[in-house]
Amino acid sequence: MRATLRWAHSDLRTHRGEALFLVLATAGIVASLLLATALFGYATNPWQRVFTQSHGAHVWLHTDTAADTGELAGLDGVDSVAGPYPTAATTVSSRGSRAAVELRGTPERPSVGRPPIVSGHWLDRSTPNGVVLESRLARALLAEPGDTLTVPGTARRLTVVGLADSAEPRYRPGEQPGLVWALPSAVPDPGGQVIGLRLTDPGDTSYVVQRAVTVLGAGAIGEVSTWQQARAEAQGDNRLLGQVLGLFGLGALVAAGLAVHGAISTRIRGHLRDLSVLKAIGFTPGQVVRVFLLQHLAYALLGAVAAAGLAEVLGSRIPGRLGDAVGVWQGLPGHTLALVVIPAGAVLFIGATTGLAAWRAGRVPPVPVQRPTTARSGRLSAATGRILQRRPVTAPHGGRPASGARRLFGLPPAARRSGQLSGTARRALGARVPPALVLGWHRAFTRRPRSLATVARLTLPLLLIVVAMSAWTTIDRFHSRPEQIGLPTALSVRADTGLGERQTRALLERDPEVAAAYPGVETAALVPGQTATIALRGLGTEQDPYPYTLAEGRPARGADEAVAGQGLLDLLDVRVGDWVRMTVGDQPQILHIVGRSIEPENAGRVISTSLDTLRANDPGLRPTLYELRLDPGAEPRAVADRLATAGRGHLDVHTVANPADGLSPLRAVVAGLIAVLALIGLIELLTAIGGTVRESERDLLALKAIGLSPRQITAITVTATGLTALAAVLAATALGLPLAHWLIDAQGRWSGIGAGIAQGPSALLMLLLGAAAVLCAAALAAVPSARAARRRLADTLSAVA
Numbered sequence: 001m002r003a004t005l006r007w008a009h010s011d012l013r014t015h016r017g018e019a020l021f022l023v024l025a026t027a028g029i030v031a032s033l034l035l036a037t038a039l040f041g042y043a044t045n046p047w048q049r050v051f052t053q054s055h056g057a058h059v060w061l062h063t064d065t066a067a068d069t070g071e072l073a074g075l076d077g078v079d080s081v082a083g084p085y086p087t088a089a090t091t092v093s094s095r096g097s098r099a100a101v102e103l104r105g106t107p108e109r110p111s112v113g114r115p116p117i118v119s120g121h122w123l124d125r126s127t128p129n130g131v132v133l134e135s136r137l138a139r140a141l142l143a144e145p146g147d148t149l150t151v152p153g154t155a156r157r158l159t160v161v162g163l164a165d166s167a168e169p170r171y172r173p174g175e176q177p178g179l180v181w182a183l184p185s186a187v188p189d190p191g192g193q194v195i196g197l198r199l200t201d202p203g204d205t206s207y208v209v210q211r212a213v214t215v216l217g218a219g220a221i222g223e224v225s226t227w228q229q230a231r232a233e234a235q236g237d238n239r240l241l242g243q244v245l246g247l248f249g250l251g252a253l254v255a256a257g258l259a260v261h262g263a264i265s266t267r268i269r270g271h272l273r274d275l276s277v278l279k280a281i282g283f284t285p286g287q288v289v290r291v292f293l294l295q296h297l298a299y300a301l302l303g304a305v306a307a308a309g310l311a312e313v314l315g316s317r318i319p320g321r322l323g324d325a326v327g328v329w330q331g332l333p334g335h336t337l338a339l340v341v342i343p344a345g346a347v348l349f350i351g352a353t354t355g356l357a358a359w360r361a362g363r364v365p366p367v368p369v370q371r372p373t374t375a376r377s378g379r380l381s382a383a384t385g386r387i388l389q390r391r392p393v394t395a396p397h398g399g400r401p402a403s404g405a406r407r408l409f410g411l412p413p414a415a416r417r418s419g420q421l422s423g424t425a426r427r428a429l430g431a432r433v434p435p436a437l438v439l440g441w442h443r444a445f446t447r448r449p450r451s452l453a454t455v456a457r458l459t460l461p462l463l464l465i466v467v468a469m470s471a472w473t474t475i476d477r478f479h480s481r482p483e484q485i486g487l488p489t490a491l492s493v494r495a496d497t498g499l500g501e502r503q504t505r506a507l508l509e510r511d512p513e514v515a516a517a518y519p520g521v522e523t524a525a526l527v528p529g530q531t532a533t534i535a536l537r538g539l540g541t542e543q544d545p546y547p548y549t550l551a552e553g554r555p556a557r558g559a560d561e562a563v564a565g566q567g568l569l570d571l572l573d574v575r576v577g578d579w580v581r582m583t584v585g586d587q588p589q590i591l592h593i594v595g596r597s598i599e600p601e602n603a604g605r606v607i608s609t610s611l612d613t614l615r616a617n618d619p620g621l622r623p624t625l626y627e628l629r630l631d632p633g634a635e636p637r638a639v640a641d642r643l644a645t646a647g648r649g650h651l652d653v654h655t656v657a658n659p660a661d662g663l664s665p666l667r668a669v670v671a672g673l674i675a676v677l678a679l680i681g682l683i684e685l686l687t688a689i690g691g692t693v694r695e696s697e698r699d700l701l702a703l704k705a706i707g708l709s710p711r712q713i714t715a716i717t718v719t720a721t722g723l724t725a726l727a728a729v730l731a732a733t734a735l736g737l738p739l740a741h742w743l744i745d746a747q748g749r750w751s752g753i754g755a756g757i758a759q760g761p762s763a764l765l766m767l768l769l770g771a772a773a774v775l776c777a778a779a780l781a782a783v784p785s786a787r788a789a790r791r792r793l794a795d796t797l798s799a800v801a
Helices: 002-014 016-053 070-074 135-141 202-216 227-270 272-280 285-317 321-329 335-362 382-387 404-409 423-430 435-445 448-480 501-509 566-572 611-617 636-647 659-705 710-751 763-789 793-800
Strands: 059-063 078-094 097-105 117-120 130-134 148-150 157-164 178-182 192-199 221-226 491-495 514-526 533-539 550-553 561-564 579-584 587-597 606-609 625-630 651-655
Touching (some): 016 285, 016 321, 016 659, 070 078, 070 202, 078 135, 130 135, 135 157, 157 178, 192 202, 202 221, 202 227, 227 335, 227 448, 285 335, 435 710, 448 659, 491 501, 501 514, 514 611, 566 587, 566 606, 566 710, 587 606, 587 611, 625 636, 659 710, 659 763, 710 763
Parallel strands (some): 097 178, 533 606
Antiparallel strands (some): 059 192, 078 097, 078 148, 078 192, 117 157, 148 157, 491 651, 514 533, 514 579, 550 587, 561 606
């Protein structure tokens, strides 16, 4: 044991840089996996915690005031109900911020859908105008308990008495109104009512919704929201961040395992004499295996423990969403188990890849045996050939016997694999191609299995870097060219009844930086089967159509034509070219889907047509919103402030939410992952360089004998390393770009936005990546190869021996 430790210590001193890189790479990988687990927990558990604490309803039905909801409590699968509660849609303002809200008259704190209070207290009859705000809405209004809200256009004042969390769909400016609980007396003129259904089996949600619509009648239903929609909305970008971290963390773990395997294999080939000496002085094969295995397990364990410790101590202090996610994750029940299992799994995986290479080290014989070059495994010997009456295949001078395929096509036999140059290489030298280039190519690719393995190990981290760069450029595309990903407008405006259609449009188009104002309406519609509601939008007119971003099909130009998002196509199981029927109130609407649009809103469950098409079914329809396209370079917030001032309280102006706004932390994540992958690639490069330098020692005498200078000999190794890196870059580019497009588009389809959002890195960026990889490989190879080329003759003879 003492001798084993001394040899391990000596090996560590010789390969300190490699050990440091392995520790750092393992730490980065484990940290990525731990952060991915934290983000998954942060995405799911806060909503689940609120839903459980509030004893939440699985289905919320918005109906008109005349609907008789008494029969819903007796439906099969309904455990209990909340409400019905009278509701009124209005707008409130606080500290210069406005928000569309739903006032919900609640006489007492409900038992189903019971909102957990986070600040202040619940409604009190001693404060008849008191309200409780949903916490996300309160953040948007900068409101706290004790503040006063105003209702624009009226003299009403509402006093905030508390803030509460809710498991219902959260507030989104311009899309989803915020939730405000109030006493029934504060909702004097309700426009509808809402009832919540808590189910015995959440899996029966679609069936119960269908039964409820049948009982109430499709014309009585305004909107249906389910717990699945609310959960998916709450998870949102956090789940995507977790998926990205988890995917790249696992990919980096595989790359690190292969790098460790390659490093040990290369060291075994370069230290056969040392291993033979160890065997000769009494080391057993098991002891040799344990030396390599325990040594690399120690490196992996050190990196894993360091990552786990840093994540536990400093993780919650990371600024932004990652820090919040780690803080919440540390309070969850499975936190301790994950903190142990993930590092242990990473260490075991690296140990498994190490064990395979270490097992080969244990098989090294005590006395090195020269491998025969004339007989190859799998071929018949001469004696066996004579017994089978087969004629021996003679090899031409200086080459291997011609294979069957080469004889069939009339090709010359391949060069020997014992180091002789091929005919192509000899012709290149005869054509005065620099010897460094020819011999470097020969050294890099003459041993095909070993060369391919080296290129494959170096390709994997580069491939993941290409995928990470594609994710980065896709996020940049959302910010720099939003019109290409379904956001052609920058502002959404809603006007109250104090302004007419012509007045509103004239007021909006009067602004010098407004390029176009598209009138429209958005309403909830029941899908066929009456199991869910979707968003039906009518935007633009035949004279001034709305500029939808299409990924498939053509724009909706004719009567009853529409474009739909991927989420709607998946929900209804339809394709472009199909006709769909939906119900708006008690009026059916039949539309022909002629295109698939990129829809970042409402999980893609949107079908859009022109305002004229909807007016054909309802001539009295008036626009309720206006989408504004601004001039290039215009600042949306400045334009919004000007329009709000010009509207004198009659306009509710919001900037259109960009899905990439929630992905800002992904930039730091991608940068960190690229650093970890670059570190793994650096380990593989150092391994390849070490193996190439050790193998070049055998050819050093011959190269000097034919007149090559040390500089030329150095250039051979540098060229071989650079060509290996170039081959890996080309393979990573060829495989990484299609893989990145597929992964990003698959994520787009899963989220409902749809395929067609992926954006690969520019040609210049890929050229810089390739140049950086090749130049880095050449620079790293220059020093050790120059040192080897200038070795003394006695040292060279010793190495060859």
